């Protein structure tokens with residue numbers, strides 16, 4: 001049986017890390033695509049040369065040609081431009097929207113059966129745009145943010161409670177970052193919900209609020225430390241977790257930016273929700289009843305994404 005083919009569109013910090021992780025885990029043959037000449041070729045060769053020591057048997061190729069992604073099973077998109085000093089959010093939106101157009105058309109022409117995971121920011125709007133430009137079915141195009149936000153939340157909670165991260169679960173909804181909605185009543189340590197842990201004296205509401213805020217600011221905390229560039233190890237790991245669930249039909253329950261039609265009172269909109277990812281792509285959106293406060297936070301998050309999508313439509317009248 002032929003190996004799966006993984007196409008990574010964008011060979012920057014996250015793209016290179018994705019390639020390394022996908023190779024180490026032998027997920028399939030890897031194509032690294034980027035418009036920057038030499039970068040994808042150099043990274044592909046460098047990772048391939050780690051193969052003999054590591055002992056993985058996958059092929060890696062760097063390219064500037066979309067024809068090389070032909071027949072890809074999974075496409076993970078990190079292509080784009082990060083915000084530079086003096087650049088407004090709209091400037092970034094306009095540039096990355098053009099990038100999504102090129103990438104979407106490339107996927108449509110060469111890998112129309114792929115499961116597509118978008119990582120490029122602003123995430124929720126870019127995944128919507130990528131779906132529009134690629135024309136792929138909604139269940140095959142999603143965005144990575146919730147797995148990362150919940151991983152950050154789990155990490156901070158495990159530190160607070162001094163327990164293994166494996167026994168901490170977290171449930172997040174909504175857009176990426178600032179507008180993330182943590183559902184503390186569904187976040188647990190070995191099944192014990194966080195509100196119960198407060199009652200048990202494991203932590204206080206104030207400390208929990210601070211952890212939620214640190215999670216929302218998780219991306220900015222890393223940017224502040226790195227000074228140039230943003231997080232890439234945990235974002236890459238999160239997308240790999242989603243790709244594995246698709247490739248191996250694991251049916252993991254993972255939060256991601258998915259097309260929500262009917263659930264949460266939405267009619268056809270991309271936003272972060274809990275989903276089931278399996279061989280059918282986004283196989284299910286898990287619709288839960290929210291409390292008044294949670295619904296208010298979720299609506300705020302949806303409104304923020306709606307604003308971005310509206311701005312995209314104004315920039316590109318074909319959308």
Ligand code: TXD
Nearest residue numbers: 010011012013014034035036078079080119120121145235
């Ligand atoms: O949770 C999340 N979704 C995120 C998102 C967490 C962290 C970072 N997040 C966003 O991912 C970040 O704001 C960026 O929009 C993307 C990618 O981050 P990365 O750190 O990998 O950015 P780089 O290193 O700048 O890489 C981007 C690459 C770079 O090599 C460019 O040459 C390339 O994208 N690029 C393109 N490739 C293909 N096609 C086009 N048109 C193109 N334009 C730029």
